[in-house]
Amino acid sequence: MRNIFNKSFFINFGLLSVFAGMIIISVFLISLNSSITSLFPYNKELELTLKLQQQSPIADKVLIYLEVENPEELKKAVDKIKKIVDESPLPFTNSVPSTSEIQELWSYIEENSLLLYPYQNSTNPFTQPEIKKRLQAKANYLYNMPFSNPGRSFFYDPLMMAPELMQEIGQASGGKYTPRYGGVVSEDSRSYLLVLKANFFSEEYDKNKLLADLDKKITSLAKQDHFTAFAFSAHLYFLESITKIKKEVTIIFILTVIFVLSIFYFFFKDLTLLFYILMPLSGGFALTFFFISLYKPQFGAIALAFGATISGIALDYVIHYLTKRQYYSDLATLRKKIIFPMLLSLITTLSAFLFLQFSRIESLQEISLFGLISVSSVFILSWFILQKLLPPFVHQNSDIKIKIPIINDYRFFIGWLIIVIVLIIFIPLIKFEDDLMNLDMKHKELDQRKEIIRRQFSESNDNIFLTFQGTTKDEALNKSLIALNTLKKEKGPTFFSPATLIPPQSKIIERKNYIRNEFQKNIFLSELKKSDFTEDSFLDWLSLTNHTENISISELPDFFKVQFDSLFTSIDGIYYLMIHIYDRKISNEMREILTRHQIDFHIVDIIEDSRIGLITFEKRSLILLSLSLLLIFIILAIAFKNLLYSLTAILPGLMGLLACIMVSYFTNNGFNLMHFVSAVLLIGIGVDYGIFITSAYRERLSTKEKELNFQSILVCSLTTISGFGVLSLSSNYSIFSLGSAMFAGILVSFLTTYFALPFLLNWINKFR
Numbered sequence: 001m002r003n004i005f006n007k008s009f010f011i012n013f014g015l016l017s018v019f020a021g022m023i024i025i026s027v028f029l030i031s032l033n034s035s036i037t038s039l040f041p042y043n044k045e046l047e048l049t050l051k052l053q054q055q056s057p058i059a060d061k062v063l064i065y066l067e068v069e070n071p072e073e074l075k076k077a078v079d080k081i082k083k084i085v086d087e088s089p090l091p092f093t094n095s096v097p098s099t100s101e102i103q104e105l106w107s108y109i110e111e112n113s114l115l116l117y118p119y120q121n122s123t124n125p126f127t128q129p130e131i132k133k134r135l136q137a138k139a140n141y142l143y144n145m146p147f148s149n150p151g152r153s154f155f156y157d158p159l160m161m162a163p164e165l166m167q168e169i170g171q172a173s174g175g176k177y178t179p180r181y182g183g184v185v186s187e188d189s190r191s192y193l194l195v196l197k198a199n200f201f202s203e204e205y206d207k208n209k210l211l212a213d214l215d216k217k218i219t220s221l222a223k224q225d226h227f228t229a230f231a232f233s234a235h236l237y238f239l240e241s242i243t244k245i246k247k248e249v250t251i252i253f254i255l256t257v258i259f260v261l262s263i264f265y266f267f268f269k270d271l272t273l274l275f276y277i278l279m280p281l282s283g284g285f286a287l288t289f290f291f292i293s294l295y296k297p298q299f300g301a302i303a304l305a306f307g308a309t310i311s312g313i314a315l316d317y318v319i320h321y322l323t324k325r326q327y328y329s330d331l332a333t334l335r336k337k338i339i340f341p342m343l344l345s346l347i348t349t350l351s352a353f354l355f356l357q358f359s360r361i362e363s364l365q366e367i368s369l370f371g372l373i374s375v376s377s378v379f380i381l382s383w384f385i386l387q388k389l390l391p392p393f394v395h396q397n398s399d400i401k402i403k404i405p406i407i408n409d410y411r412f413f414i415g416w417l418i419i420v421i422v423l424i425i426f427i428p429l430i431k432f433e434d435d436l437m438n439l440d441m442k443h444k445e446l447d448q449r450k451e452i453i454r455r456q457f458s459e460s461n462d463n464i465f466l467t468f469q470g471t472t473k474d475e476a477l478n479k480s481l482i483a484l485n486t487l488k489k490e491k492g493p494t495f496f497s498p499a500t501l502i503p504p505q506s507k508i509i510e511r512k513n514y515i516r517n518e519f520q521k522n523i524f525l526s527e528l529k530k531s532d533f534t535e536d537s538f539l540d541w542l543s544l545t546n547h548t549e550n551i552s553i554s555e556l557p558d559f560f561k562v563q564f565d566s567l568f569t570s571i572d573g574i575y576y577l578m579i580h581i582y583d584r585k586i587s588n589e590m591r592e593i594l595t596r597h598q599i600d601f602h603i604v605d606i607i608e609d610s611r612i613g614l615i616t617f618e619k620r621s622l623i624l625l626s627l628s629l630l631l632i633f634i635i636l637a638i639a640f641k642n643l644l645y646s647l648t649a650i651l652p653g654l655m656g657l658l659a660c661i662m663v664s665y666f667t668n669n670g671f672n673l674m675h676f677v678s679a680v681l682l683i684g685i686g687v688d689y690g691i692f693i694t695s696a697y698r699e700r701l702s703t704k705e706k707e708l709n710f711q712s713i714l715v716c717s718l719t720t721i722s723g724f725g726v727l728s729l730s731s732n733y734s735i736f737s738l739g740s741a742m743f744a745g746i747l748v749s750f751l752t753t754y755f756a757l758p759f760l761l762n763w764i765n766k767f768r
Contacts, residue, residue, distance in 0.1 A: 352684030
């Protein structure tokens with residue numbers, strides 16, 4: 001280690017201190033976004049889906065599941081769990097109505113049964129046989145409840161239409177409107193589900209932590225008392241993702257820097273150089289973080305994890321300079337030798353990152369932004385500052401201590417050709433990833449909980465909604481009622497629509513006309529005389545049937561009014577009624593029936609809605625990659641003025657692309673967005689390697705100078721591989737895909753540079 005305490009040392013130390021301060025301040029200003037939605041290809045339909053999903057009625061839903069061995073123990077276990085929930089500081093409200101609220105609903109339905117009864121899909125209640133049967137059922141109800149004191153609403157439903165409605169509502173709502181113990185109980189009375197509104201969304205980190213604490217208390221109590229209980233919600237998915245990815249990004253940054261610096265020191269064996277290269281490296285991160293904190297403080301975790309590996313790419317420009325600085329006498333001579341390949345390399349690398357800006361995918365644009373700023377910053381700092389702090393000087397030995405020979409042997413070239421053939425074989429086998437959820441981390445425990453709930457109840461947090469839109473709420477309600485009637489006629493799966501309890505005005509008018517046309521007072525009075533009721537039992541109801549113009553719907557109970565309002569969302573002046581569908585298979589059946597009958601509806605399913613756009617983008621990306629290769633080839637042809645040299649320069653990048661495709665096959669998930677990012681970057685990085693070696697042979701540099709180029713490329717490839725290799729350790733599959741593809745791509749690019757290019761370039765020079 002040389003004497004470093006000089007002017008250059010203090011300048012370098014001062015810059016390091018400033019950059020370190022910028023990094024610390026900027027990191028506190030940046031918040032991570034772990035949402036997988038940042039990977040969705042942009043289009044108007046998907047943008048609407050995302051907006052609707054964010055405002056959906058289940059966006060803040062929390063489920064508390066409980067299961068006991070003996071049904072007799074259920075009530076006791078429920079009371080214990082509800083006590084813990086009630087003690088929580090979180091603002092929960094129950095989505096399942098209480099007994100008193102159900103009684104209010106029952107009274108509401110009885111009072112309004114004339115206008116709520118679905119005449120078009122049910123038996124006509126006004127025929128003589130039906131009136132007789134229904135009056136008898138009404139009397140039987142009283143006899144079976146001898147101590148009940150029927151209220152006013154009881155006499156507004158002489159034909160027992162309310163029980164039919166209530167049964168239909170209970171079935172369509174998955175048991176929410178026939179609750180027990182304030183929740184839903186399974187058929188075997190061993191499982192219980194409490195459906196809560198959290199009244200906050202997944203992004204509220206502090207409240208999510210309180211929810212996680214509540215879950216721990218629930219599971220701990222259940223374990224202690226020998227039953228099963230847990231919480232389940234989208235909040236817990238979000239919390240697990242953000243917590244894990246924060247840890248992983250931190251670890252990735254630390255390991256990447258350690259590996260990159262260790263590899264650098266292994267080859268250069270000089271702590272002085274290690275100290276100096278920290279300046280452009282930290283400066284690149286500092287300027288990038290600072291810009292992001294001002295321009296985009298809510299930054300994607302995937303892009304930030306990728307940013308950790310930038311050090312391996314950006315350090316290339318420093319390594320290329322340091323491997324050659326002791327071979328030339330002054331900076332001007334050295335710059336003259338390296339300016340062409342260095343600038344051409346910078347242009348191709350930045351072009352690769354710039355290319356990602358046109359993807360119209362947020363996460364890819366963030367990766368592009370990080371790469372553009374950091375790489376250009378490191379290049380500028382190393383070119384204009386580091387080279388002045390560490391000027392060239394002639395020395396018998398270069399800075400790099402570990403050397404490798406140049407291999408120009410046809411046997412190695414044949415071995416490389418075999419690798420090429422193997423890679424080409426996998427091209428026809430490529431498949432495309434059509435489910436973005438496969439790029440998220442695996443939530444093993446939460447997924448198990450979801451399956452348990454799905455198995456016992458129809459409730460889930462899947463973002464699938466049957467949606468109806470209109471310029472007014474009534475228009476949306478009317479469309480939902482038409483769809484519901486269609487499904488009933490086809491005997492398909494049904495759903496609960498608030499239009500059942502608050503029918504639109506057009507439906508009310510239609511039902512009034514039906515009552516006027518079908519109800520015959522004399523038949524009703526005749527059957528009433530034969531029944532157990534007195535003739536004046538239903539005078540108010542008879543008055544309504546005589547004067548249908550005076551019939552109106554009474555006020556809906558407050559609990560249900562709030563619940564139904566939550567099903568509506570408004571975007572750009574359009575009302576959307578969003579009805580949660582609990583199973584994708586059911587939604588597909590509904591889609592088939594409603595589409596066949598040309599009903600105006602839309603299924604909001606973020607996975608299905610993104611599928612077509614995703615596959616389209618991935619297929620188009622291969623075309624774009626081909627065009628980018630052609631564009632780079634043209635740039636190289638102009639720069640080298642020779643097609644064969646242009647071909648050797650682009651060859652490592654092309655081989656890296658093939659390796660990326662092969663990795664997508666072996667990791668069992670198709671070619672996905674992150675493989676596309678890898679392919680773009682591999683083309684840029686691989687071409688860099690090709691440019692330096694091709695330039696050395698084109699300019700017929702000495703054997704020593706060629707060796708220095710190979711040595712610098714070896715160090716560059718190892719530092720880049722070490723950076724991206726760390727990403728392969730991530731539990732997030734998108735980050736893993738990026739890391740594994742880059743690892744394989746850089747490795748194959750280097751093998752191409754080392755084993756194929758010398759043989760090819762010697763052959764080209766021989767025939768020149």
